[in-house]
Amino acid sequence: MTRRLLLVGILCTVGFLAACAKYGANEPGSKYGYSGSERCKACHPQEFASWQDSWHSKIVRPKVGAMLQEAVEKWSSDGTTPGPTVGNVTGQPFVLADVEYVVGSRWKQRYLVKNSETGNLQFMNMQFNRGSGKWEKYGQKNDWNTQCASCHTTGYRITAYDDRAGKTLKSEFAELSVGCEACHGPGATHARTTKAKDIFNPADVDIQAQTRVCGYCHIRLENEKWKTAQGNPREDFPAPKVGETHMPWDDWTQWYPTEVVIPGVQKNHPFNAEYAGDLKGLFKTDTLATTNGVFEEAKHHQQYQGFIQSKHYQLGAISCNTCHSPHAGSGKEKKASKETCIVCHDSSYTVEKYMPNTGKTADNLFVRSHTFAKNPREGGPGASDMGPPNYYGD
Ligand code: HEC
Ligand code: HEC
Ligand code: HEC
Ligand code: HEC
Ligand code: HEC
Numbered sequence: 001m002t003r004r005l006l007l008v009g010i011l012c013t014v015g016f017l018a019a020c021a022k023y024g025a026n027e028p029g030s031k032y033g034y035s036g037s038e039r040c041k042a043c044h045p046q047e048f049a050s051w052q053d054s055w056h057s058k059i060v061r062p063k064v065g066a067m068l069q070e071a072v073e074k075w076s077s078d079g080t081t082p083g084p085t086v087g088n089v090t091g092q093p094f095v096l097a098d099v100e101y102v103v104g105s106r107w108k109q110r111y112l113v114k115n116s117e118t119g120n121l122q123f124m125n126m127q128f129n130r131g132s133g134k135w136e137k138y139g140q141k142n143d144w145n146t147q148c149a150s151c152h153t154t155g156y157r158i159t160a161y162d163d164r165a166g167k168t169l170k171s172e173f174a175e176l177s178v179g180c181e182a183c184h185g186p187g188a189t190h191a192r193t194t195k196a197k198d199i200f201n202p203a204d205v206d207i208q209a210q211t212r213v214c215g216y217c218h219i220r221l222e223n224e225k226w227k228t229a230q231g232n233p234r235e236d237f238p239a240p241k242v243g244e245t246h247m248p249w250d251d252w253t254q255w256y257p258t259e260v261v262i263p264g265v266q267k268n269h270p271f272n273a274e275y276a277g278d279l280k281g282l283f284k285t286d287t288l289a290t291t292n293g294v295f296e297e298a299k300h301h302q303q304y305q306g307f308i309q310s311k312h313y314q315l316g317a318i319s320c321n322t323c324h325s326p327h328a329g330s331g332k333e334k335k336a337s338k339e340t341c342i343v344c345h346d347s348s349y350t351v352e353k354y355m356p357n358t359g360k361t362a363d364n365l366f367v368r369s370h371t372f373a374k375n376p377r378e379g380g381p382g383a384s385d386m387g388p389p390n391y392y393g394d
């Protein structure tokens, strides 16, 4: 097999829908310039292995080897509540064998089946919560491709949009889940030339720009510019023009400001205002928060909005990467974020005390606050209160 064919093969196993034809067949020098994470492996084995180990590589996967063992066992019932039975958009019945992809697995898992009306993927009506081991109703009535995908894939773009009806008609991406090129930009040229100038390294930009690389996805917003296939406001953040992709160096805080609401990030949308829909109650605004002057995250994927309120960020010295490495590097271990506090503080500054689990992600399960409030509140249970997941068919 030639290298090019091998590449198409690799891309076709990780990609789906139109992705194979578009990206695989044109590489190298492909239209969009993405090569896929597999291509980086040969020259950056440590970065690759440690990334593959991380959750970024796992957010959306084909079900085999990625579906929670417990969810398979409890598919018909968890003892009190029946598992998923229908697709949320079409209302048609679906069974376990119809599940094509699973979304998540660390805190909760959701199930994707075909939507025959749009050719996209729709959600089934129940999600599995790992903390409680129970099913919970999940009502998302928009296709995954047009509601979640810019945060769960690499190289996402809208390719056809109906302006009059306000609907995303077609979209594409280079790779499922958060691949190398989500944070480094399209890498096909670099993979050929191997020159540093042909690839983006977040370490080369200032603290604010570094934090925005991560903030593009670790955020909660409401998007009226782009609507889903079903005509509702999107919760993700596609680039301002049809056919364009978000680049990790983009300053998305300036994108279509009158059509997107980004609480806490835009001056006209403060942390402590009242919001509706998916943004309802997204920050703690009680007396403790008001007294502290810091509004902790009340929902998940809001780390950027928590962190920009902290002294850490405001002093301009610390970015997400100061505590998190997305991967190991040659001669460089992946940071254990819990162990970073002691570099700058005494041992009374613990993660358990100062990063309480406040952001609700599933039934009685929360993610850590990144506001670093001086008088932190008590948190609930989180990721560190559970062992790693077991997968079916691993
Ligand atoms: C054929 C080998 C090869 C492939 C494939 C390759 N790289 Fe590289 N990469 C290199 C070399 C060599 C360097 C060091 C360049 C230098 O220092 O001048 C490098 C450097 C880098 C850097 C650091 C740049 C900087 O400014 O310090 C990043 C980031 C990077 N590569 C990412 C990637 C990603 C992402 C992919 C896959 C899309 C990839 N590489 C594929 C060889 C490769
Ligand atoms: C394209 C979207 C996207 C970008 C960009 C992104 N993330 Fe994430 N991140 C995710 C998603 C989605 C998950 C959840 C993965 C899961 O649970 O399967 C995640 C999970 C994480 C986690 C928890 C799991 C783990 O593996 O440790 C950390 C920490 C994290 N991201 C940090 C970062 C940092 C730091 C950056 C910037 C350098 C960043 N992320 C950029 C989407 C993104
Ligand atoms: C703005 C970006 C963004 C959007 C939009 C988004 N997510 Fe996420 N999602 C994330 C990030 C980042 C994480 C991990 C961090 C966290 O949960 O705090 C995550 C976590 C998850 C998890 C938990 C992962 C695990 O391992 O347990 C699931 C499930 C999930 N998302 C599903 C969805 C679905 C379904 C949609 C669309 C309806 C969606 N997300 C929309 C960014 C996003
Ligand atoms: C979530 C974002 C993210 C993802 C995904 C990601 N990287 Fe990185 N990468 C970074 C950041 C941030 C740095 C800067 C590291 C630092 O500041 O210590 C970096 C640095 C690098 C470097 C420079 C040398 C080093 O290790 O610091 C290389 C090479 C690299 N990445 C390759 C890759 C490859 C290959 C993949 C996929 C297998 C990948 N990256 C996935 C964010 C990411
Ligand atoms: C790179 C150095 C560095 C690291 C690592 C670091 N901090 Fe800090 N932290 C600072 C600085 C600087 C300040 C601001 C001190 C000041 O206001 O005088 C600060 C302030 C704080 C505050 C007080 C905020 C306030 O409003 O006064 C808390 C709480 C905190 N850090 C917790 C943590 C925890 C928990 C960790 C580990 C997860 C951590 N820090 C890691 C440097 C660091």
Ligand code: HEC
Residues within 6 Å of the ligand: 211, 214, 215, 218, 303, 304, 307, 312, 318, 319, 320, 321, 322, 323, 324, 337, 338, 339, 340, 351, 355, 366, 367, 368, 370, 382, 383, 384
């Ligand atoms: C001062 C250090 C520090 C900074 C800066 C920081 N984090 Fe974290 N983060 C942590 C620690 C510590 C944890 C908990 C890890 C653990 O339990 O092993 C964590 C956990 C997470 C998680 C997983 C959620 C959970 O409940 O475990 C995500 C996602 C995340 N961070 C994203 C980010 C993003 C995005 C940024 C920048 C906007 C950021 N972090 C900045 C220290 C930091």
